[in-house]
Amino acid sequence: MNRSGTADQRAATAVEVTKDRNGVDQVVLRNWRGASARVSLHGGQVLSWRTDQGEELLFTSSKAIFKPPNPVRGGIPICFPQFGNCGSLEQHGFARKKIWAIDQNPPPFLQHNDSNDKVYTDLLLKPSEEDLKIWPHSFEFRLRVCLTVEGNLTMISRIRNINCKPFSFSIAFHTYFSISDISEVRVEGLETLDYLDNLFQRERFTEQGDALTFESEVDRVYLSSSDVIAVFDHEQKRTFTIRKEGLPDVVVWNPWEKKSKSMVDFGDEEYKQMLCVDGAAIEKQVTLKPGFCLRVLCYRSDKLREREKESETKPSKVKARNSSFFASMEAKHILCLILLVEFLFFQVNSDPVEDKQALLDFVNNLPHSRSLNWNESSPVCNNWTGVICSRDGARVIAVRLPGVGFHGPIPPNTLSRLSALQILSLRSNGISGEFPFDISNLKNLSFLYLQYNNLSGSLPVDFSLWPNLTIVNLSNNRFNGSIPYSFSNLSHLAALNLANNSLSGEVPDFNLPNLHQINLSNNNLSGSVPRSLRRFPNSVFSGNNIPFETFPPHASPVVTPSDTPYPRSRNKRGLGEKTLLGIIVASCVLGLLAFVFFIAVCCSRKKGEAQFPGKLLKGGMSPEKVRSVLWRSTYGVVVSSSMDCDSYLPKERLQVIVTANMVVYLILVWRL
Numbered sequence: 001m002n003r004s005g006t007a008d009q010r011a012a013t014a015v016e017v018t019k020d021r022n023g024v025d026q027v028v029l030r031n032w033r034g035a036s037a038r039v040s041l042h043g044g045q046v047l048s049w050r051t052d053q054g055e056e057l058l059f060t061s062s063k064a065i066f067k068p069p070n071p072v073r074g075g076i077p078i079c080f081p082q083f084g085n086c087g088s089l090e091q092h093g094f095a096r097k098k099i100w101a102i103d104q105n106p107p108p109f110l111q112h113n114d115s116n117d118k119v120y121t122d123l124l125l126k127p128s129e130e131d132l133k134i135w136p137h138s139f140e141f142r143l144r145v146c147l148t149v150e151g152n153l154t155m156i157s158r159i160r161n162i163n164c165k166p167f168s169f170s171i172a173f174h175t176y177f178s179i180s181d182i183s184e185v186r187v188e189g190l191e192t193l194d195y196l197d198n199l200f201q202r203e204r205f206t207e208q209g210d211a212l213t214f215e216s217e218v219d220r221v222y223l224s225s226s227d228v229i230a231v232f233d234h235e236q237k238r239t240f241t242i243r244k245e246g247l248p249d250v251v252v253w254n255p256w257e258k259k260s261k262s263m264v265d266f267g268d269e270e271y272k273q274m275l276c277v278d279g280a281a282i283e284k285q286v287t288l289k290p291g292f293c294l295r296v297l298c299y300r301s302d303k304l305r306e307r308e309k310e311s312e313t314k315p316s317k318v319k320a321r322n323s324s325f326f327a328s329m330e331a332k333h334i335l336c337l338i339l340l341v342e343f344l345f346f347q348v349n350s351d352p353v354e355d356k357q358a359l360l361d362f363v364n365n366l367p368h369s370r371s372l373n374w375n376e377s378s379p380v381c382n383n384w385t386g387v388i389c390s391r392d393g394a395r396v397i398a399v400r401l402p403g404v405g406f407h408g409p410i411p412p413n414t415l416s417r418l419s420a421l422q423i424l425s426l427r428s429n430g431i432s433g434e435f436p437f438d439i440s441n442l443k444n445l446s447f448l449y450l451q452y453n454n455l456s457g458s459l460p461v462d463f464s465l466w467p468n469l470t471i472v473n474l475s476n477n478r479f480n481g482s483i484p485y486s487f488s489n490l491s492h493l494a495a496l497n498l499a500n501n502s503l504s505g506e507v508p509d510f511n512l513p514n515l516h517q518i519n520l521s522n523n524n525l526s527g528s529v530p531r532s533l534r535r536f537p538n539s540v541f542s543g544n545n546i547p548f549e550t551f552p553p554h555a556s557p558v559v560t561p562s563d564t565p566y567p568r569s570r571n572k573r574g575l576g577e578k579t580l581l582g583i584i585v586a587s588c589v590l591g592l593l594a595f596v597f598f599i600a601v602c603c604s605r606k607k608g609e610a611q612f613p614g615k616l617l618k619g620g621m622s623p624e625k626v627r628s629v630l631w632r633s634t635y636g637v638v639v640s641s642s643m644d645c646d647s648y649l650p651k652e653r654l655q656v657i658v659t660a661n662m663v664v665y666l667i668l669v670w671r672l
């Protein structure tokens with residue numbers, strides 16, 4: 001049932017099952033360094049996660065009610081199969097109220113052992129008769145909670161539809177982080193995203209700030225977020241980085257004063273010590289077909305920085321919020337020591353020297369009015385403002401420098417050397433000159449934010465040089481020339497904003513099914529709105545020389561027979577009535593037979609599976625029949641459908657699960 005990771009560490013790690021005050025089992029995981037996690041079978045809820053120094057990383061209310069079925073206020077409750085009250089079920093679904101079982105015989109992880117170097121436990125939730133009455137869908141929810149050798153927490157969830165019909169659900173890992181003071185915390189990585197505000201009847205807004213700080217109640221679902229979200233706790237000198245993949249949404253919740261007082265299981269002042277930031281699938285539900293499986297992998301770690309003595313260096317709240325947490329030079333020596341220890345024990349790579357030099361060349365050759373803490377003598381990763389490195393610290397993957405007061409053209413041969421860069425944000429500066437054409441070699445670039453600058457000239461002809469581009473915002477510049485047709489090659493493109501430029505010519509007919517936001521307003525564009533873009537409202541083309549036709553503003557692309565790739569039959573009269581009748585009758589009979597056959601097969605499979613989990617996997621279909629189709633949802637999220645919940649993961653996805661930051665990984669896999 002519960003095993004530790006490697007043979008070497010087996011002796012030093014421990015998995016212990018204890019009983020709580022209600023007699024419910026709890027599994028306590030301990031790694032050989034002394035870090036621990038406690039998971040309750042009530043709700044499959046992680047209730048505690050401690051560092052090797054014994055510091056608790058998750059918040060639990062002092063007023064929490066430890067009495068099933070009430071979910072405990074704190075830890076990591078699992079909201080399933082519903083998040084919030086948007087649906088027929090009770091708030092956040094029933095999974096968090098149920099007593100889970102220890103999974104004695106979990107299906108193996110076939111291709112990748114996600115539990116290397118980890119101590120872990122497997123839990124299982126199946127619906128009871130009672131559950132099936134309110135949510136008539138048979139499923140198996142398997143949860144593996146792991147503690148890595150570094151003290152990081154991983155949760156791998158596998159949800160399988162063992163019913164005859166598809167079902168849809170939403171899910172969230174409602175992580176209550178323990179923080180020093182809500183006023184000292186900032187969340188990065190949500191800027192420019194749309195969110196649904198639960199405080200305004202789920203109305204949609206766009207995040208305007210560079211970072212999210214907290215001054216009142218926040219209850220939001222951020223949509224289509226990037227893979228990296230960071231929570232900076234200035235006071236605690238702790239950084240949590242949430243990395244997720246596969247699930248598009250991020251919940252951010254703090255009840256603040258008034259709501260705190262209305263919750264019986266929450267202290268009046270406790271809102272100051274907690275912040276919920278969770279990976280989730282909420283706006284668009286996940287649909288699982290019969291036999292399919294959703295796999296969700298959550299990986300968490302934290303990085304505790306040197307804690308300054310409060311009396312010496314405690315910054316004012318406002319100041320702390322506006323300054324970089326890592327900028328403190330008083331921390332320098334201890335920081336160096338920590339980095340040295342990391343180097344020796346955690347095999348963290350040394351500074352990415354070449355990327356560092358490229359960044360220095362960039363910043364030294366581009367005048368700016370706000371100072372940056374980019375110091376040659378300080379390490380880049382987790383230190384330089386606006387720079388995020390890969391988990392092994394080997395490369396710079398994100399540069400976010402909005403509103404730094406840059407002016408002048410981007411110096412050539414600087415950013416173009418950051419060949420692992422995924423996010424580039426230089427928005428809201430005074431950058432002039434042409435588009436930085438030499439970044440064409442940044443093949444991993446996924447998010448490009450250059451809006452609100454003074455860039456001019458034409459756009460690159462060939463955008464397919466950046467095949468991963470997902471969000472492109474070049475609005476509010478002075479670009480001219482035409483819109484490159486090559487945008488059509490960007491199959492991952494989810495949002496394109498070219499508004500408020502001087503672009504001319506016709507709007508190309510992009511056929512990008514994943515594009516869910518576009519804004520071309522206030523340019524000099526002419527012609528008509530191409531068919532593929534008619535699903536967007538007129539306003540996104542306004543301020544051009546484009547006459548609006550009578551197509552409905554929000555209609556889906558209209559598919560007329562002329563859109564079909566095959567020529568239509570020339571036989572205008574069509575088939576004779578008798579022939580037609582014969583075909584209809586034959587189709588009905590065949591359809592009925594197929595339906596009966598399907599029901600028989602489906603139900604016998606369900607019965608067999610319930611008794612022998614994994615039987616379908618082993619005996620049902622040969623490996624040759626494994627379907628593995630990579631596709632993107634409307635949010636630009638990579639989802640893979642596969643027969644096997646355990647064997648699909650592309651290697652590179654798993655290889656990156658090594659970090660010293662807080663990470664949430666969410667990966668979808670389906671089994672047929």
Ligand SMILES: O=P(O)(O)OC[C@H]1O[C@H](O)[C@H](O)[C@@H](O)[C@@H]1O
Binds near residue numbers: 220
């Ligand atoms: O009190 P609970 O049911 O645990 O919900 C706690 C909170 O969860 C989420 O963050 C919701 O967005 C909030 O509206 C809700 O208040």
